[in-house]
Amino acid sequence: MPNIKQQKKRVRSAARQRFENLRYRSTVKTLTRRLEAAVEAGEPERVQTEHRELVRWIDRAAARGALHRNTAARRKARAARLAGPGAPAPAAPAAKPRRRLGRG
Numbered sequence: 427m428p429n430i431k432q433q434k435k436r437v438r439s440a441a442r443q444r445f446e447n448l449r450y451r452s453t454v455k456t457l458t459r460r461l462e463a464a465v466e467a468g469e470p471e472r473v474q475t476e477h478r479e480l481v482r483w484i485d486r487a488a489a490r491g492a493l494h495r496n497t498a499a500r501r502k503a504r505a506a507r508l509a510g511p512g513a514p515a516p517a518a519p520a521a522k523p524r525r526r527l528g529r530g
Contacts, residue, residue, distance in 0.1 A: 448494035454483050454501065465508055477509040491527055
């Protein structure tokens with residue numbers, strides 16, 4: 427247990443950040459399962475919607491550091507493969523330079 431006031435504060439903020447990152451990773455897993463279910467059900471419109479939502483969450487998680495960028499790219503590739511060749515890829519947002527946070 428930390429004795430220094432600033433370290434106690436860091437423990438609290440790290441716990442908050444950990445739960446926030448967990449929420450992002452968990453949502454990505456849930457949306458992946460939804461995409462798999464839509465593919466198995468054979469509903470092309472739902473597959474496209476779930477795929478778009480999944481890619482959006484993966485990008486968001488990677489941007490804030492909850493997922494490593496290579497992990498995000500791998501999961502997006504798997505999702506695209508799962509959605510099938512007939513599924514159009516979601517439009518990528520305009521490339522905006524981001525400040526590197528020094529994480530992975």
